[in-house]
Amino acid sequence: MASAGSSANAGAAARFWEHFQEQSGQIRAAVGAHRDARAQLRALDDAVREALIYLPPYDQKQLAAAMDQLRLLLRQSSASSVRNAGFKFRSATTAKPAAAAAAATKDDEGVPEPPASGSSPAGRSLCFSGLSGRWIAADAADEAQPTDCELRDIRSCVVDLRAAAGSLRALNCHGVEDSVVVCGALAGSATIRRSAGCVVALGAHQLRFEDSHNVDVLVHCTSHPVIERSTAMRFAPYPPALSGAQPDAGAQPSMHAQVHDFNWLRRQQSPNWSQAAAAPAHLQPLWALLDDPRQPLDEALALLPGSASVASTDGAS
Template identity: 50%
Template structure:
């Protein structure tokens, strides 16, 4: 007999599926409108919040449908994906890792309105996009941003610690030979198409898609999910980086591999000792920001 908790989760999952399909229909019907990308962003946030009770099949299916919506929006209205979110003082790529810049960046946010909540306050977002060979230090301007996105990041250190208390959801798309640092926050993180990188963060939900050779130091209160990913290495969030509330146990070692359905351990992920981060952490805390030395620690 199903427990009351499982029945409640099943009912919630069924209601959310209906909600998602209704939103998808509206987005598809109004794909040419300027606010449609905001609706996709909001729907993406709702999906991440629902991961805690959605069954694995629904998670996989809804993620695929979201990807299809993003592609449809970009194809139908390419201008909607530009000139939004975070702006830089400079974002000039350097030809060599040996030549580096250190940017202290104050987030400049733009409103992302939720069209389903008429009259409600808009939700700002932070965006880092198309950065290469830089050490980025995000600095807070006490805004209320709740979503942070990293896109097309290469040979960079991205330090989000100063703005982590603003973040509800972190999305990363296409990252290579880079390091991302973020203090624990009450939300979710989705990393897509990352390669030869290191991720240091604490979240409630964590998901990797299409990733390879990524070291993950995390405190995650739900089972981390990997899909179409290989050579993933997981470790608990090191105590010397940031203190974690002990009443919330970490499930960093309870990985769910959506592409491995056998009872045996998935060959796509392993565990590593958090002490392996010590040498790199000294470099990350160095005020001189030795970019080249830090990036020698990313997995190859």
């Protein structure tokens, strides 16, 4: 029997497919009528990106392929328009090929580009994979170029993405264990699968955990966080003492204390998550460690939920 969460996701995915088919049809019609469809394509690209949080992997691949076809169609139309314009408006002086190429480049501006890697259909991707015992710090990124970040198979690491927070629109994590992940305010969503024994601090419009256990989640989330097949999840507000890109608490209130557990259908509080008014006291030293130029990995990892020092502190309280 499918869970309520799975049914809700399936319904949302079906509705989005209908929306996508309608919009892609309009874009194709606009291209066929030689109308500028770049704005429509950008809007559809944004809609696809926002839907990734609930779309299954197969649908994501299908949508990525469909978006690639639309981009190609738009580029071919732009190139054709440039060639036709060259013949139609040619003066006595023959246009140089370089001029036509420059015009084609200008016509291509504004067409969303697919990622170099990762699951998001547009923008560039930042990926860290197969790392253990490392202090990972993202470089500063151009805020005008949206970036998706993927963390895959990360063990006993500190991942500090705050320098790139201004450009980050989505975070996707798969198999992150015994690690600290900090990324400040995202422009979009965060999806975290198969995480355990971690501290995660971020701001996002949407947040989803799947198959995760024993995680301290310090978050400013403007929608209901979602957990599925997850246990011992502890939610608290994003720590104001943490430097870097801070979520704008004044713009939209956080709903970190209103978690939806898709595997708990009773009216009573789910036993799989809890909430606190502030980050756990034992994590307070972590904020200073994250700004320490020495990058003290062992000291930071000693504050994780499953560490011996934290266990002894909990036992003494």
